[in-house]
Amino acid sequence: MLELHDLIASVGDDDPKTILNGLSLNVPSGEVHAIMGPNGAGKSTLSYVLTGRHGYNVLSGQALLDGEDLFDMDPEARAAAGLFLSFQYPVEIPGVPVMTFVRTAMNAQRAVRGEPEISAPDFIKQARLVANELKLTPDMLKRPLNVGFSGGEKKRLEIFQMRMLEPRFAILDETDSGLDIDALRTVAEGVNALRDPKRGMLVITHYQRLLDYIKPDKVHVLSAGRIIASGGPELALRLEKEGYDGIVGEAA
Amino acid sequence: MADDLRVKDSIDKDTVAAAKALESENYEAGFSTDIETEYAPKGLSPDTVRFISDKKEEPEWLLEWRMKAYERWLTMEEPDWAMVQYDPVKYQDIHYYAAPKAGAKYESIDDVPQEILDTYKKLGIPLREAEVLLGVEGAAETAAAARETPRVAVDAVFDSVSVATTFREELKQAGVIFMSISEAVHEHPELIKKYLGSVVPQSDNFFATLNSAVFSDGTFVYVPPGVRCPMELSTYFRMNAENTGQFERTLIIADKGAYVSYLEGCTAPMRDENQLHAAVVELVALDDAEIKYSTVQNWWPGDENGKGGIYNFVTKRGDCRGARSKISWTQVETGSAVTWKYPSCVLRGDDSVGEFYSIAVTNGRQMADTGTKMIHLGQRTRSRIISKGISAGRSDNTYRGLVSIHGKAEQARNFTQCDSLLIGGDCGAHTVPYVENRCADAQLEHEATTTKLSEDQLFYVRQRGIGEEEAVALLVNGFVRDVLQHLPMEFAVEAQSLLKVSLEGSVG
Numbered sequence: 001m002l003e004l005h006d007l008i009a010s011v012g013d014d015d016p017k018t019i020l021n022g023l024s025l026n027v028p029s030g031e032v033h034a035i036m037g038p039n040g041a042g043k044s045t046l047s048y049v050l051t052g053r054h055g056y057n058v059l060s061g062q063a064l065l066d067g068e069d070l071f072d073m074d075p076e077a078r079a080a081a082g083l084f085l086s087f088q089y090p091v092e093i094p095g096v097p098v099m100t101f102v103r104t105a106m107n108a109q110r111a112v113r114g115e116p117e118i119s120a121p122d123f124i125k126q127a128r129l130v131a132n133e134l135k136l137t138p139d140m141l142k143r144p145l146n147v148g149f150s151g152g153e154k155k156r157l158e159i160f161q162m163r164m165l166e167p168r169f170a171i172l173d174e175t176d177s178g179l180d181i182d183a184l185r186t187v188a189e190g191v192n193a194l195r196d197p198k199r200g201m202l203v204i205t206h207y208q209r210l211l212d213y214i215k216p217d218k219v220h221v222l223s224a225g226r227i228i229a230s231g232g233p234e235l236a237l238r239l240e241k242e243g244y245d246g247i248v249g250e251a252a
Numbered sequence: 253m254a255d256d257l258r259v260k261d262s263i264d265k266d267t268v269a270a271a272k273a274l275e276s277e278n279y280e281a282g283f284s285t286d287i288e289t290e291y292a293p294k295g296l297s298p299d300t301v302r303f304i305s306d307k308k309e310e311p312e313w314l315l316e317w318r319m320k321a322y323e324r325w326l327t328m329e330e331p332d333w334a335m336v337q338y339d340p341v342k343y344q345d346i347h348y349y350a351a352p353k354a355g356a357k358y359e360s361i362d363d364v365p366q367e368i369l370d371t372y373k374k375l376g377i378p379l380r381e382a383e384v385l386l387g388v389e390g391a392a393e394t395a396a397a398a399r400e401t402p403r404v405a406v407d408a409v410f411d412s413v414s415v416a417t418t419f420r421e422e423l424k425q426a427g428v429i430f431m432s433i434s435e436a437v438h439e440h441p442e443l444i445k446k447y448l449g450s451v452v453p454q455s456d457n458f459f460a461t462l463n464s465a466v467f468s469d470g471t472f473v474y475v476p477p478g479v480r481c482p483m484e485l486s487t488y489f490r491m492n493a494e495n496t497g498q499f500e501r502t503l504i505i506a507d508k509g510a511y512v513s514y515l516e517g518c519t520a521p522m523r524d525e526n527q528l529h530a531a532v533v534e535l536v537a538l539d540d541a542e543i544k545y546s547t548v549q550n551w552w553p554g555d556e557n558g559k560g561g562i563y564n565f566v567t568k569r570g571d572c573r574g575a576r577s578k579i580s581w582t583q584v585e586t587g588s589a590v591t592w593k594y595p596s597c598v599l600r601g602d603d604s605v606g607e608f609y610s611i612a613v614t615n616g617r618q619m620a621d622t623g624t625k626m627i628h629l630g631q632r633t634r635s636r637i638i639s640k641g642i643s644a645g646r647s648d649n650t651y652r653g654l655v656s657i658h659g660k661a662e663q664a665r666n667f668t669q670c671d672s673l674l675i676g677g678d679c680g681a682h683t684v685p686y687v688e689n690r691c692a693d694a695q696l697e698h699e700a701t702t703t704k705l706s707e708d709q710l711f712y713v714r715q716r717g718i719g720e721e722e723a724v725a726l727l728v729n730g731f732v733r734d735v736l737q738h739l740p741m742e743f744a745v746e747a748q749s750l751l752k753v754s755l756e757g758s759v760g
Binding site: 105 | 708709714718723726
């Protein structure tokens with residue numbers, strides 16, 4: 001579903017630094033893959049490169065979502081094609097209530113795909129259901145997006161948006177950072193609810209703990225801009241025991 | 253303008269479509285109507301003043317009033333303290349009076365030059381049916397009922413004359429007087445004599461003096477004691493004829509316990525030469541009365557090089573004359589090349605309240621120096637100022653506000669919030685707040701923020717599937733939300749469209 005071939009990418013326009021050094025990855029439809037790695041390995045860079053953030057330049061390589069060339073599309077077109085990023089640091093959007101924002105996004109994507117807009121009653125029904133599961137109060141949904149939200153609330157709101165937008169491929173960038181056990185469980189349940197044979201996911205994380213709740217099909221280790229090791233869930237357990245040094249050392 | 257009058261939180265397709273146009277050539281109201289227009293000869297002289305007064309068949313006392321202002325104007329110097337630059341106005345090169353040749357009022361729709369009707373139709377102003385515009389009996393009520401929307405009585409001003417006023421009869425039954433100033437001079441001279449120039453005296457400032465000499469027409473409203481005006485009143489100005497300055501004069505009086513909400517909307521065609529707009533608006537609220545005055549202004553801003561466009565130098569002032577009276581100004585300013593205006597409130601009556609809610613957008617090479625003055629004179633007076641300035645392109649946007657508390661104005665309170673949003677790296681935002689406080693127990697709160705439209709926010713919104721232009725509109729809407737909610741429903745939707753269109757091409 002998501003195929004990355006030898007990605008080389010840099011960050012920064014004035015003094016560019018190459019972060020991804022020939023990254024290749026293949027996430028088949030229906031699978032959840034985890035990416036782990038030390039700081040500076042390029043985990044967030046990968047998510048920004050795939051979603052088209054300004055300041056990140058692809059020097060060579062390819063990224064295909066179900067055969068479509070991602071780098072050929074604007075960020076909003078990639079979203080409409082079904083790509084979703086749960087941000088590590090969600091920004092605040094003052095004055096724009098959560099409900100308004102999510103509905104606008106849903107309809108914008110539908111317009112691009114030639115689908116009809118979601119009706120107000122359907123939207124409200126779906127929103128309430130999902131909000132409930134993620135323990136978001138109706139009051140929170142009326143507040144401006146992320147303004148005054150705690151870290152945990154922001155992460156839950158990212159998953160709320162994911163559930164509403166129903167992407168084909170979701171990238172979760174350190175979704176577990178800043179979460180306590182309960183929040184972690186809630187978020188994980190939200191993510192697991194979206195597992196589907198037609199959907200793929202990339203879970204980026206530092207710590208093995210999240211993977212206890214969101215069990216990956218495969219685990220990859222990213223170091224110095226390249227995948228240096230891949231394996232099953234047991235690879236994550238090994239990382240926790242031995243740290244990154246061991247595996248990075250092996251790969252060298 | 254959107255046909256849909258419902259106020260929606262989300263952005264509807266019409267407004268998205270409106271934002272798609274990228275050049276200033278796409279200014280929708282930028283066309284003119286070719287109709288026979290009667291002009292006063294160019295230039296300003298005592299003869300011009302007499303010409304205007306004669307055309308309107310004004311009584312002697314009003315001609316004298318005008319002449320006094322004219323004579324004073326000759327002794328005055330044009331002010332230059334505002335943070336705006338503009339090519340000097342050639343006062344002798346302007347027509348001070350322009351009227352569609354066929355005459356000022358029409359008995360039936362058949363009498364109105366088709367071109368005038370077409371113009372208003374094209375503009376899609378609040379009342380779209382031509383019949384309603386002209387007050388053909390029963391048409392307004394039926395049309396409004398069919399649409400199930402709040403009715404808005406419209407006085408249409410085409411260049412210097414008032415073309416039609418609707419709902420006259422119904423308003424008359426309520427006792428509300430809503431007519432052009434020219435008519436009011438003839439039908440209610442005692443009210444004009446009593447109130448004209450009582451809020452903005454002839455001597456007030458250069459442009460007000462000029463206006464007092466050559467004002468052409470405008471709206472007059474009087475709401476009798478205890479009456480809540482049954483509908484919103486509106487005037488739609490259109491500056492069509494070339495090289496004319498529009499000098500309208502508006503006077504609104506709310507007698508004891510009365511309430512009126514008034515909407516002022518404006519458009520102008522694209523022209524190469526600048527056009528001058530030096531209006532005067534006076535509001536008087538007596539005991540327990542309330543006046544709500546809203547403006548959505550969409551004048552031609554000039555092209556991307558700053559050529560052409562409207563000079564908008566107006567004097568607007570509200571006098572909270574009575575105890576417990578309230579005047580609120582709500583404005584959305586997106587057009588005009590140079591904007592210079594400070595809708596103000598004089599809080600004379602005890603327990604009176606003044607409010608100012610403003611969104612001022614500058615793009616391209618526009619310049620705005622705008623704000624408000626709240627003058628606290630009575631006891632326990634309160635004022636509230638929320639100003640949102642948005643700068644884009646290479647424009648300059650200045651908020652200039654004055655909160656003045658006089659020595660005997662005890663227990664006065666003011667809350668001021670002025671926020672600036674910068675889009676792009678070539679524009680400017682300036683805040684010049686003045687506070688003159690001469691009373692020890694005044695409570696004054698002031699908050700000001702300046703933010704730049706953040707790339708991170710834009711990216712976040714785009715990653716959710718919202719296109720770039722719509723993303724800017726969404727973020728801007730969030731920024732101005734506090735003010736938008738004070739606009740009457742009729743205007744809120746129009747204002748949102750206007751914001752989108754005025755910011756097109758501002759990103760990238």
